[in-house]
Amino acid sequence: MQEYIINILIAAVIAVVVSALMGPFMIPFLQRLKVGQSIREEGPHRHYAKAGTPTMGGIIIITAVMLATFIMAGSNAEALAAVLVMIAFGGIGFWDDYIKVVLKRSLGLRAREKLLLQLLIGVLFGLLLIYHLHRGTWIIIPFSGTVIDLGYIYIPFLILVLIATSNAVNLTDGLDGLASGVTFFVALAFVLICLMTAHYQLGIFCAALVGACAGFLIFNHYPARVFMGDTGSMALGGAMAAIAAITRSEVALLILGGVYVIEALSVIIQVISYQTTGKRVFLMSPLHHHFELKGWAETKVVKVFTLASLALAVLGLLAFKGIGIR
Numbered sequence: 001m002q003e004y005i006i007n008i009l010i011a012a013v014i015a016v017v018v019s020a021l022m023g024p025f026m027i028p029f030l031q032r033l034k035v036g037q038s039i040r041e042e043g044p045h046r047h048y049a050k051a052g053t054p055t056m057g058g059i060i061i062i063t064a065v066m067l068a069t070f071i072m073a074g075s076n077a078e079a080l081a082a083v084l085v086m087i088a089f090g091g092i093g094f095w096d097d098y099i100k101v102v103l104k105r106s107l108g109l110r111a112r113e114k115l116l117l118q119l120l121i122g123v124l125f126g127l128l129l130i131y132h133l134h135r136g137t138w139i140i141i142p143f144s145g146t147v148i149d150l151g152y153i154y155i156p157f158l159i160l161v162l163i164a165t166s167n168a169v170n171l172t173d174g175l176d177g178l179a180s181g182v183t184f185f186v187a188l189a190f191v192l193i194c195l196m197t198a199h200y201q202l203g204i205f206c207a208a209l210v211g212a213c214a215g216f217l218i219f220n221h222y223p224a225r226v227f228m229g230d231t232g233s234m235a236l237g238g239a240m241a242a243i244a245a246i247t248r249s250e251v252a253l254l255i256l257g258g259v260y261v262i263e264a265l266s267v268i269i270q271v272i273s274y275q276t277t278g279k280r281v282f283l284m285s286p287l288h289h290h291f292e293l294k295g296w297a298e299t300k301v302v303k304v305f306t307l308a309s310l311a312l313a314v315l316g317l318l319a320f321k322g323i324g325i326r
Helices: 002-033 045-050 058-073 077-102 111-131 151-172 178-196 200-220 229-246 258-277 287-293 298-319
Strands: 138-140 147-149
Touching: 002 058, 002 178, 002 200, 058 077, 058 200, 058 229, 077 111, 077 151, 077 200, 077 229, 111 151, 111 229, 138 151, 151 178, 151 229, 151 258, 178 200, 178 229, 178 258, 178 298, 200 229, 258 287, 258 298, 287 298
Parallel strands: none
Antiparallel strands: 138 147
16 A cells, blocks of 8 residues: 555656646747637626636646656556546547637537537447446445446446536636646545545546646646646546546545536526526626626635635545445
8 A cells, every 4th residue: 555655646746747847838839829818708807818828738737647647557457548538538628729729710619529529438438447447337326335236327327427527627617726726636535535445556647637737736826827728627527537437436526526516507507597587696607707706806716616625525535435345
């Protein structure tokens, strides 16, 4: 166990260092490519100053996680599967970012194109889990530790988890340091879950995510010098869902990633309310913008949401009762 913990710590350090070293080179490179962030006109006015800040910085996170994982976990099947899912979802985000900021097509990828790609990744990942990693088709219910075998509906369930998580993280990425700060604690909780369930090599991947988020925050905290873009948020969402699937903590992810859930629900509630009653529940969605329009400073919103992520990560760890189950 001590050896695994040391490897996990080394992976986190490698990811921090790689992120910290890449930033000073990647940010000017993105600036030269003129891949600047566009700002929603209906958003808080103070965000207009962010226009032109380089985006697609998720490349930094993905590279740091890949290097740290490959160095410390080698070709371990679980870690490699998680890396592949992260890259695949990051690729969708990169394509979307490229269309929006390089080709100047504001809508990016069409919704059906994104959905089809996510469905394909979900099916392939599900088959990999069941037939190569021998994960089975059962899930663990938080707090009770009850095990439910989903059988043939597991892959559709997994696809739902992947799509929901990747899009929820994408919605969370709306303020300087928010998505990376929130994900830092979710990934840290998954490190502990991997240790509890003996998924030690996957724990290295989780630690690399922790380190990459910490390193990226050097450049992404307020005022941000670079944004992760869909490249980063989709990659992080895919990674979180992949870890949850491998450790059978998909349901616990609702608690561990509670901030993601709340952000996504705020958008769903807003859309349903406006379409059915013509009235908005929030001043603006996702929820972080509501608090901004209520007068909160951006830094205060980020601090509160990040602390909420820490609290929910602790609660999720308490809820996860799959200790020792593989």
